[in-house]
Amino acid sequence: MNKQFWNLWSTYALTYFGKVNLSIVMAALLLVFTDWNMYYVGFVASGFFAAYAIGQFLHGQISERFNPFVYIAVGLTLSGIANMFMGFLGGYLVALIVLETFDGFFQAMGWSSVVRANSEIQKTDKDRDRSSTILGTSYQFGTSITFIVSAFAVATWGWQAGFWVASLVLIFRGVILYLTKPKREFKPKQKVKEQVKLTLTFPIMLSGVSLLFLNMVRYGVLTWFFVYLVKTGGIQVPDFFGYDALKVALIPIAGIVGTLSYNKIPLNKDLISILFLTAMGVTWVIFPFTDGLTAVVLLLASSAFLYGPHVFLVCTLPTRFKKDCVVASSTGFIDGMGYVGTFLIGLIVPFLVLETGGWNNVFLFWAVLSFVAAVTVAITYFGHFKNNNYSKAE
Numbered sequence: 001m002n003k004q005f006w007n008l009w010s011t012y013a014l015t016y017f018g019k020v021n022l023s024i025v026m027a028a029l030l031l032v033f034t035d036w037n038m039y040y041v042g043f044v045a046s047g048f049f050a051a052y053a054i055g056q057f058l059h060g061q062i063s064e065r066f067n068p069f070v071y072i073a074v075g076l077t078l079s080g081i082a083n084m085f086m087g088f089l090g091g092y093l094v095a096l097i098v099l100e101t102f103d104g105f106f107q108a109m110g111w112s113s114v115v116r117a118n119s120e121i122q123k124t125d126k127d128r129d130r131s132s133t134i135l136g137t138s139y140q141f142g143t144s145i146t147f148i149v150s151a152f153a154v155a156t157w158g159w160q161a162g163f164w165v166a167s168l169v170l171i172f173r174g175v176i177l178y179l180t181k182p183k184r185e186f187k188p189k190q191k192v193k194e195q196v197k198l199t200l201t202f203p204i205m206l207s208g209v210s211l212l213f214l215n216m217v218r219y220g221v222l223t224w225f226f227v228y229l230v231k232t233g234g235i236q237v238p239d240f241f242g243y244d245a246l247k248v249a250l251i252p253i254a255g256i257v258g259t260l261s262y263n264k265i266p267l268n269k270d271l272i273s274i275l276f277l278t279a280m281g282v283t284w285v286i287f288p289f290t291d292g293l294t295a296v297v298l299l300l301a302s303s304a305f306l307y308g309p310h311v312f313l314v315c316t317l318p319t320r321f322k323k324d325c326v327v328a329s330s331t332g333f334i335d336g337m338g339y340v341g342t343f344l345i346g347l348i349v350p351f352l353v354l355e356t357g358g359w360n361n362v363f364l365f366w367a368v369l370s371f372v373a374a375v376t377v378a379i380t381y382f383g384h385f386k387n388n389n390y391s392k393a394e
Helices: 003-018 021-032 038-065 068-089 093-107 111-121 125-157 159-180 192-199 202-233 237-241 243-264 269-289 292-319 327-355 359-383 389-393
Strands: none
Touching (some): 003 068, 003 093, 003 111, 003 125, 003 159, 021 038, 021 125, 021 202, 038 068, 038 093, 038 111, 038 192, 038 327, 068 093, 068 111, 068 159, 111 125, 111 292, 111 327, 125 243, 192 327, 202 243, 202 269, 202 327, 202 359, 243 269, 269 292, 269 359, 292 327, 292 359, 327 359
């Protein structure tokens, strides 16, 4: 846990100002522009996540050729510029879709490079395993902080502030990261053709499928739960920093608790992930039949069960391929597949709510996705990692 690790950790936490700020702004836009419906904001979210998915596939391969610290800094700065323009043009639907699409592509320059940079600065496999789990708490913390700050900004200055605050944070952090990057060379270790071949293997590809299902739950909650509260609870913009905003902000905080607990269980991470995903599915089966405090507890429990497996798939598992020199490539592929699922959920949730009878169908759908993700992680483990030194090392 050296200085450069915390440099990466804090950088990626602040990256989320350009990602989940949209969840707050979308809810405000639905209240301000009364002729907009859920399909409209669904298109905006799906534009972002489609570009993010494509960007992950591309940047995971491209970033292997460059200094990851510089690559991250460039992505942060470009994302900040996109958010600045959205503050001016976000009231025009087409402009918002286009700018969010660019933002998604720029945001995708971050995670695969962060995972690669961390694997390079750690000295042993044990250090990589431990640090990768802690690194995963960065985006959970960043999500929560973004919810709180963005909610306060939108409530105080209007929806535009949700973009402008993100712009300031992203550009500032991009400049700081560039100035504080370590003085060392990061050279590509594989030819492009071999790099792609080593990425498109059974465990990496099926892990990407697992994340596809898991991200449909994760970003289903992060993108749509605020809208659910607004639509079903009659919340107005000035109330965003009240109890309901804090309730949503607690989701990733519960995820941090769950991730740290996940890391303490003395089993290999594959088996723990299967157990956690199954438990998450159970929480969403029960959720539609509860309300009040019980519903809040189940929501937080779901988050606690979600983030450990998520960190495993997007961070811990790719570092198993450091010897093949495809950490960024495998991270980009797996995370890219995950954001294919995120793109889909941006369209599926409005359909389930508007066409099939309401939010209860959404929650039950998330339950099914949780169980399916548990099955695909199990197939990857028993079909590959069980008899492989990667899982034994953990």
